[in-house]
Amino acid sequence: MEATQQPEETKDKVSKKEMKRIQKKLNRKLAQGISALVRAEKKEKDDLISEEPTNKLFVFHFGNGDEEDQRVLMEYCKQFGPIETIPLFPGLNYGFLEYPEVQQAKDLMNSLQDGKFIDLKFYDKIRTCCFQYSKVEYDQMDKFKSMEFPNSTYKVDIDGLYVIEDFVSEEESQAAKEWLDSQEWIKLMNRRVQHFGYEFVYGANDVNKTDKIRDMPDQENETFKAINDRINDALKGFYFNSEKEAVRVFDHNGTKIKEEVKSVDSMDNYFDEIGEFDQLTVNDYIPGQGIPPHIDTHSPFEEVFVALSLNSEATMTFKSAEETKHISLKPRSLMIFSGEGRYNWLHSIPTRKFDKVNGLIKSRRRRISLTYRKLRSNPVCACRWPRMCDSQNKEVAVDENKLVGEGDEVKLDASSSNIEQKHVYDVYEKIAPHFSNTRYKPWPKVQEFLESLPDGSINCDVGCGNGKYLSCAGKNVLSIGTDRSFNLTSIARERNQGSQTFVCNSLNLALRDQVFDSVISIAVIHHFSTKELRIQAINELKRICKVGGKILIYVWAFEQERKFATQDVFVPWHLYNKYDKQEEGKKEVNIEKNTGFIETAIEDETKKATIYHRYYHVFKKGELEELIDQINGLDIKKSYYDHANWCVILEKTEH
Numbered sequence: 032m033e034a035t036q037q038p039e040e041t042k043d044k045v046s047k048k049e050m051k052r053i054q055k056k057l058n059r060k061l062a063q064g065i066s067a068l069v070r071a072e073k074k075e076k077d078d079l080i081s082e083e084p085t086n087k088l089f090v091f092h093f094g095n096g097d098e099e100d101q102r103v104l105m106e107y108c109k110q111f112g113p114i115e116t117i118p119l120f121p122g123l124n125y126g127f128l129e130y131p132e133v134q135q136a137k138d139l140m141n142s143l144q145d146g147k148f149i150d151l152k153f154y155d156k157i158r159t160c161c162f163q164y165s166k167v168e169y170d171q172m173d174k175f176k177s178m179e180f181p182n183s184t185y186k187v188d189i190d191g192l193y194v195i196e197d198f199v200s201e202e203e204s205q206a207a208k209e210w211l212d213s214q215e216w217i218k219l220m221n222r223r224v225q226h227f228g229y230e231f232v233y234g235a236n237d238v239n240k241t242d243k244i245r246d247m248p249d250q251e252n253e254t255f256k257a258i259n260d261r262i263n264d265a266l267k268g269f270y271f272n273s274e275k276e277a278v279r280v281f282d283h284n285g286t287k288i289k290e291e292v293k294s295v296d297s298m299d300n301y302f303d304e305i306g307e308f309d310q311l312t313v314n315d316y317i318p319g320q321g322i323p324p325h326i327d328t329h330s331p332f333e334e335v336f337v338a339l340s341l342n343s344e345a346t347m348t349f350k351s352a353e354e355t356k357h358i359s360l361k362p363r364s365l366m367i368f369s370g371e372g373r374y375n376w377l378h379s380i381p382t383r384k385f386d387k388v389n390g391l392i393k394s395r396r397r398r399i400s401l402t403y404r405k406l407r408s409n410p411v412c413a414c415r416w417p418r419m420c421d422s423q424n425k426e427v428a429v430d431e432n433k434l435v436g437e438g439d440e441v442k443l444d445a446s447s448s449n450i451e452q453k454h455v456y457d458v459y460e461k462i463a464p465h466f467s468n469t470r471y472k473p474w475p476k477v478q479e480f481l482e483s484l485p486d487g488s489i490n491c492d493v494g495c496g497n498g499k500y501l502s503c504a505g506k507n508v509l510s511i512g513t514d515r516s517f518n519l520t521s522i523a524r525e526r527n528q529g530s531q532t533f534v535c536n537s538l539n540l541a542l543r544d545q546v547f548d549s550v551i552s553i554a555v556i557h558h559f560s561t562k563e564l565r566i567q568a569i570n571e572l573k574r575i576c577k578v579g580g581k582i583l584i585y586v587w588a589f590e591q592e593r594k595f596a597t598q599d600v601f602v603p604w605h606l607y608n609k610y611d612k613q614e615e616g617k618k619e620v621n622i623e624k625n626t627g628f629i630e631t632a633i634e635d636e637t638k639k640a641t642i643y644h645r646y647y648h649v650f651k652k653g654e655l656e657e658l659i660d661q662i663n664g665l666d667i668k669k670s671y672y673d674h675a676n677w678c679v680i681l682e683k684t685e686h
């Protein structure tokens with residue numbers, strides 16, 4: 032009958048004639064694909080592929096293997112039997128699928144012959160790929176075995192991290208995805224994003240707190256409303272312990288999970304105190320995309336946050352100072368971040384198209400994640416992980432009242448206050464070897480100044496530190512270095528054989544008047560905490576300099592990439608214990624939480640480092656010149672900006 036010989040071309044089926052044409056093309060492609068496979072595996076063709084039906088199939092040439100290709104192919108192949116994933120071999124244009132039954136693989140192969148199963152929605156993709164029965168399991172293939180990417184598990188064994196599987200339904204997931212796709216995506220380098228509530232500022236890794244850019248999606252969409260309510264319920268299991276840390280006492284079903292917590296009656300409920308999430312970042316990754324290792328900044332966001340995964344599995348890699356762990360996030364699962372998992376482990380989605388999960392290679396598809404966070408009302412974090420804590424690491428404003436230690440009299444033009452003692456002199460003494468190891472390269476403009484000194488000059492480096500400038504001037508220039516730090520002057524002497532260095536305070540130099548042809552003061556005067564002391568220090572530079580001599584001063588600038596809230600700041604120094612000889616074998620270290628930056632150093636157990644805070648007065652533009660104007664007999668020859676410093680070259684015109 033004509034109708035069977037020549038099936039009518041319908042809108043949604045492909046004709047036999049068309050199939051034949053495609054088939055011819057595909058046979059050529061198949062041959063190419065198989066030779067690529069043989070090359071990659073370095074095996075005989077007959078050891079790899081089978082002419083007889085098996086339950087395993089290679090699939091060659093399916094587009095570029097991106098998310099859309101994957102999705103269409105999966106949908107097509109699922110018509111014939113259950114398959115979980117189509118692993119692709121990274122860098123090669125073939126993948127692998129496996130059915131429970133041989134017949135199911137056969138059905139797929141037949142579908143390509145008669146076009147019966149090829150809906151037009153598959154047509155574009157399926158007509159470009161070809162299949163062949165396989166003799167080997169893909170995990171028995173050399174290519175698979177030699178592929179190196181880390182194995183991930185579903186096991187979450189990091190303190191404070193929890194996963195709730197099947198947190199949203201398939202329908203909710205689909206609806207959420209569709210709604211998000213109806214909104215505008217923002218393109219980033221390696222993914223797309225959307226922000227709700229407050230805006231997340233990349234670079235600063237902070238949040239713009241001034242106003243909300245838009246409502247949270249639960250205000251606009253029913254599915255998000257349902258998800259939101261469920262997230263709130265998950266949060267309700269958290270209570271504050273006496274250290275104000277969030278502890279998950281009940282899981283999302285209300286089952287008690289922390290037995291050591293005897294009574295929650297006396298504990299404040301986290302959710303009651305903190306409330307709902309008010310910032311949402313949606314990330315959209317296609318296979319091959321990811322997010323670099325980071326910790327969600329401590330200070331802008333409350334301790335607990337959650338990330339909901341949609342649509343595709345992907346591995347999240349967690350890194351602490353000691354360990355790396357890989358956890359596969361299932362679609363529709365919710366990961367809760369709190370405690371150490373939130374504060375002390377970097378997390379990332381590595382940029383890959385595949386993950387190896389429990390030994391199986393899984394191709395990623397498009398993945399959407401929703402990270403819900405809550406802005407802190409008081410944006411200061413006091414966690415137990417200072418190494419990763421921006422609050423405890425950033426320079427902190429110095430309390431005006433504390434500039435002078437209690438009960439201290441500041442002797443204005445004679446000696447320094449408590450601030451210099453504790454936060455400059457003592458700190459540099461401690462950090463000297465470590466500090467010195469990081470300061471070895473002379474800045475070119477300082478070097479240039481020193482090289483320009485005429486033969487026979489005597490130069491003084493006031494605050495010479497590790498002496499990196501003591502050997503910069505010409506051979507026939509004598510450089511003498513002074514520093515308040517005994518340890519730094521010793522290092523300076525070791526580094527510069529034959530040089531003269533000695534310990535003294537820049538406010539009272541133990542040097543006669545008018546001895547030097549030139550004097551340099553690099554990164555010193557910003558360590559004095561009052562204007563009077565800073566003038567006193569410059570006066571000393573002038574005093575020891577000859578009339579007609581040159582003085583070079585560098586001070587740290589307020590105006591620089593690093594943002595300072597105020598001009599008087601404590602800047603942290605992480606002293607790794609390997610540099611801290613004095614602390615060796617000493618177990619007890621003064622641990623001071625929260626207010627550590629004012630009182631004492633903080634022991635950071637995670638990286639075996641101690642954090643010290645150095646006092647700085649950062650100079651605003653013109654401020655250095657203003658100080659100099661208050662001193663007679665100094666002529667400003669040049670003012671400039673160099674390496675985040677304000678700099679001047681002065682000439683002494685009269686004594």
Ligand SMILES: O=C(O)CCC(=O)C(=O)O
Pocket residue numbers: 312314322327338378380400401402
């Ligand atoms: O995609 C994810 O699950 C993680 C997203 C994330 O880490 C973030 O937005 O900070």
Ligand SMILES: [Fe+2]
Pocket residue numbers: 325326327378
């Ligand atoms: Fe994150």
Ligand SMILES: [Zn+2]
Pocket residue numbers: 329330374412413414415416419420421422423
């Ligand atoms: Zn913190």
